[in-house]
Amino acid sequence: MQEFDPRRPTLRFAPKILVAVAGLSALGLCWKLTAGPEASASKPLDQVQLAALQHAAFAQAEAQPGFDRGENVNVEVRPGETLTAAVARSGVGDAEARNVVGVLSQAMDTVNIKAGMDFVASVAQPRDGHGQARLIGLSMRTDAAKTITVSRTFDGALRLREMEEKVREETTVACGKMDGSFHESASAVGADSGIVAQASKLFAHKIDFSRDIKAGDPFCLVFDRKITESGRTIEAGDLQYAEIKGQRFYGFTNAQGKQTFLDSVGKTVKSMFLRTPVDGARITSKFGVRRHPILGYNKMHQGIDFGAGTGTPVLASGDGVVVEARRWGGYGNWVRIRHADGWETGYAHLSRYAKGLRPGQRVSQGQVIAYVGSTGASTGPHLHYEIWRKGQRVNPMGAKIAVGTSQDPRDIAAFKAAKTRLDALVAPKRILVGAPAPVEATEPGDGKKLIKSDFDANRPALKPRAG
Numbered sequence: 358m359q360e361f362d363p364r365r366p367t368l369r370f371a372p373k374i375l376v377a378v379a380g381l382s383a384l385g386l387c388w389k390l391t392a393g394p395e396a397s398a399s400k401p402l403d404q405v406q407l408a409a410l411q412h413a414a415f416a417q418a419e420a421q422p423g424f425d426r427g428e429n430v431n432v433e434v435r436p437g438e439t440l441t442a443a444v445a446r447s448g449v450g451d452a453e454a455r456n457v458v459g460v461l462s463q464a465m466d467t468v469n470i471k472a473g474m475d476f477v478a479s480v481a482q483p484r485d486g487h488g489q490a491r492l493i494g495l496s497m498r499t500d501a502a503k504t505i506t507v508s509r510t511f512d513g514a515l516r517l518r519e520m521e522e523k524v525r526e527e528t529t530v531a532c533g534k535m536d537g538s539f540h541e542s543a544s545a546v547g548a549d550s551g552i553v554a555q556a557s558k559l560f561a562h563k564i565d566f567s568r569d570i571k572a573g574d575p576f577c578l579v580f581d582r583k584i585t586e587s588g589r590t591i592e593a594g595d596l597q598y599a600e601i602k603g604q605r606f607y608g609f610t611n612a613q614g615k616q617t618f619l620d621s622v623g624k625t626v627k628s629m630f631l632r633t634p635v636d637g638a639r640i641t642s643k644f645g646v647r648r649h650p651i652l653g654y655n656k657m658h659q660g661i662d663f664g665a666g667t668g669t670p671v672l673a674s675g676d677g678v679v680v681e682a683r684r685w686g687g688y689g690n691w692v693r694i695r696h697a698d699g700w701e702t703g704y705a706h707l708s709r710y711a712k713g714l715r716p717g718q719r720v721s722q723g724q725v726i727a728y729v730g731s732t733g734a735s736t737g738p739h740l741h742y743e744i745w746r747k748g749q750r751v752n753p754m755g756a757k758i759a760v761g762t763s764q765d766p767r768d769i770a771a772f773k774a775a776k777t778r779l780d781a782l783v784a785p786k787r788i789l790v791g792a793p794a795p796v797e798a799t800e801p802g803d804g805k806k807l808i809k810s811d812f813d814a815n816r817p818a819l820k821p822r823a824g
Contacts, residue, residue: 427479427493436472447478450489457492457507460515464505465497501591522585528597532577532786539566539601543578548593552580555596559606559618561723565632568639569602576601577783598779600787609775612767619772629696630674631722634704635663635729635740643754659750660703660743667708667738669729673720674702674742682714688741689733692726705741706732 430447434440440461445454458467476497480490494508502522510516531546543553556578557566564570581594595616597608606618619625642662677696685691688705692714695701708730720726731738744753 423484424481424491424493425484427481430478430480431475432478433475434470434472438472440467440470443476444478444492444495447492448480448482448490449478449492453489453492457495457515460507460517461495461497461505463517464519465499502585524583524585524591526581526583526594528579528782529582530577530579530782530786532575532783535570535572535574535576539570539576542576546578547582548578548580552578552593552596556599556601558723559596559599560601560604561631563604563632564601574602575787577787579779579782597775598783600783607772607776607779609768609771611771617768621776623769623772629700630702630744631672633663634672634674634702634742635665635669636672639664641739660705660741661753663729663740663742665729665738665740667728667730669740670725671704671707671727671729671740673722673724673726674744675700675722677702677720679714679716679718679720679726682710682716685733687734689735690727690730691733694720694726699747701745703743703745705743706730706735706739708732708738 432443432447434443441451441454441458444457445451449457461467474497476495478495479493481493482490492507492509494506496504496506498504502524504520506518506520508516508518529547531543531548533542533546535542536545539557540550540553543556544550548556560566577598577600578596579598580596583592583594585591595608599606599618605621607621608616608618611617617625640661641664642658671692673694675694675696677694679692680695680701681691681693683691685705688703690705690707690710692704692707692710693701694703704727706729707727710727711725714726729738729740735741742753744751
């Protein structure tokens, strides 16, 4: 920077004009961002444009007399750290940091801040190497759609600006192919953890995510979300539709005003039993005759074994009432649950019971009732799981489970309308990922229909047997 010489007039106006134009341009951009619709009819901002606006809020003052150009420093607030201390870590002195935080306090709570909050500071060093650095500008996102900036004006004062993006609501159709876990795959197409959890719960009765899902399997999700002008999802709403490997569930509002889901033929999502009572476990022994690992001879194995680590939660396979929660011979710690229509499920070799579990207690499907262990006649930690039908053990893989359908005409009409709308939304995206087109099924029936489950649950008899 040329030194000022009072003995001769300065006639070079170009640099000053350029700086002034840059400053006015930055102010104009910020004004457009915060102005109402009558002031600006500009297109929605993309990420690059938003970043440029944030930077423009303090870039105009980078050329401070006696200082080098500012350098951007990313700072994240540490646990137990004050905002003043965090600003000081950007490289400025304590007095400068306090001054900046004082300005920020006009637009935000600078006392009750959370660890992990981050910001970008532009810091300039003295050109002669003497003295403290000066903060040129600071940009901080205070919520999903709002950004606060502090910039140094030409006279050295700090100026505060607030920039807020518009938020709109939209229905999103997200289709893709499995690449890793379902959570990873769905997240890659824009679904958040809440949407993934809703979809996983829908398919808990139909799909074992640890064994049935393969790389390349297509899936589609339809959900509501709130999105900023720059395309960031700030809040995901309700799941409306979920499809995995050709199985589809449609959401609609029933006659009671509650959201419910039906499959493509109008059957309820919830079947009597879960597909697996232990998430992510592997089957180590199936139902049928086998060589007993302890006794050494062939013997009927009247349940299914799931290999899992000690302490893995065991889930109630269906709604019911706890009949037994006790030690039972070779079964070790044992739980038996009685369900509707003469069905019962049993869980053996448990390490411990869930807090408060006792006979007579009513449990819900998916509720944690106990934890995997190796008690009783067991060679290692696993869950031995049985299903009984009217006192006789049955094969969980071949159990016929009753599935109901809605009989309310209003629900059937609402379901058909939702199905038509959602199929039309999903069809174009389904083609892009190579998902099979839906096959028109028969109309929803009345009453209950027995269907053969791919795998649901199995029953124990009344004598303990090691297994």
